[in-house]
Amino acid sequence: MSGLELLVPGGTGQLGRDLAALAGPGLGVTAPGSADLDVTRPGAVIEAVTALSDRAAAAGAQPVVINAAAYTAVDKAETEEARAFAINADGPRVLAAACSSRRVPLIHVSTDYVFSGEASAPYEPDDALGPRTAYGRTKAAGEDAVLGSGASAWVVRTAWVYGKHGTNFLKTMTTLESTRDTLSVVDDQRGTPTWSADLAAALVELAGMIAAGNGPATRVLHCTGAGETTWYGFAQAIFRHLGADPARISPCRTEDFPRPAPRPAYSVLSTKSWQGAGLTPPRPWDEALAAYFKA
Numbered sequence: 001m002s003g004l005e006l007l008v009p010g011g012t013g014q015l016g017r018d019l020a021a022l023a024g025p026g027l028g029v030t031a032p033g034s035a036d037l038d039v040t041r042p043g044a045v046i047e048a049v050t051a052l053s054d055r056a057a058a059a060g061a062q063p064v065v066i067n068a069a070a071y072t073a074v075d076k077a078e079t080e081e082a083r084a085f086a087i088n089a090d091g092p093r094v095l096a097a098a099c100s101s102r103r104v105p106l107i108h109v110s111t112d113y114v115f116s117g118e119a120s121a122p123y124e125p126d127d128a129l130g131p132r133t134a135y136g137r138t139k140a141a142g143e144d145a146v147l148g149s150g151a152s153a154w155v156v157r158t159a160w161v162y163g164k165h166g167t168n169f170l171k172t173m174t175t176l177e178s179t180r181d182t183l184s185v186v187d188d189q190r191g192t193p194t195w196s197a198d199l200a201a202a203l204v205e206l207a208g209m210i211a212a213g214n215g216p217a218t219r220v221l222h223c224t225g226a227g228e229t230t231w232y233g234f235a236q237a238i239f240r241h242l243g244a245d246p247a248r249i250s251p252c253r254t255e256d257f258p259r260p261a262p263r264p265a266y267s268v269l270s271t272k273s274w275q276g277a278g279l280t281p282p283r284p285w286d287e288a289l290a291a292y293f294k295a
């Protein structure tokens, strides 16, 4: 296969930086931050997608856009829904329109928050949406915009992302381990931790498949680590890797930590669609966590 040339809006975020880190022979990655490419500005977006097309043509590579740009402040979105909507729904619409006009495929990243979180078995991609938060509503609108755009586009939902860059649960636990003797972590929300570096590699695999003309027939896919746990279970695993005693953490309930945006009780996403499309099955979340600490 010829090489891949990627444009990654949101390139300085947690996922964006791990995508940028994969650049190498046969994989060009341009990963602008929001100051260099604001996805809500149609003129700038069309210019960036056109430049991507030109770069790919010059390199004899296939262009693909992976949208890692998002408004991800879940609680703040409750009082800033219009701003979140502009970035999470209008932004993907603008990107998809530019991709459609330049015939460039688009992979758009979405979230478990588009579901209600009331299920008791892993969510499949075509399960009914029912976002309970402003963030979830804006992300669901972004999915609709992309899928209804006429662009050659795929939506990849993920959940519980942690990585080297940015703010995330793993970083918070690491700080608390060194500043607190004991702590409480919720044990009644289930999901699957996903290492952003694994997600980045998985998205590049999908981009390669699309560029080769074998894009999955299913337009919505789920990609997270394999297995499931609770935030308490995840916190205990993090403590073990830090060489700290996990007994310092006690389990508590969601109602003990009221938040402006309600948290989903059940966020496990089935990755059958991912494997069904012939993509590499995700590794178990605890194996990925061990690899994160080793790296």
Ligand SMILES: NC(=O)C1=CN([C@@H]2O[C@H](COP(=O)(O)OP(=O)(O)OC[C@H]3O[C@@H](n4cnc5c(N)ncnc54)[C@H](O)[C@@H]3O)[C@@H](O)[C@H]2O)C=CC1
Pocket (backbone or CB within 6 Å): 009, 010, 011, 012, 013, 014, 015, 016, 033, 034, 037, 038, 039, 040, 067, 068, 069, 070, 071, 072, 087, 091, 109, 110, 111, 112, 139, 158, 159, 160, 161, 162, 166, 167
């Ligand atoms: N972090 C998590 O736990 C989860 C994340 N996701 C999704 O994964 C994707 C990546 O998330 P992260 O990298 O973790 O988030 P992040 O917040 O680290 O990165 C998002 C980036 O988008 C940029 N951005 C904001 N407004 C922009 C605009 N108008 N134009 C261009 N860029 C803009 C931000 O500056 C930031 O660098 C997002 O679509 C998010 O909704 C899904 C599930 C869980």
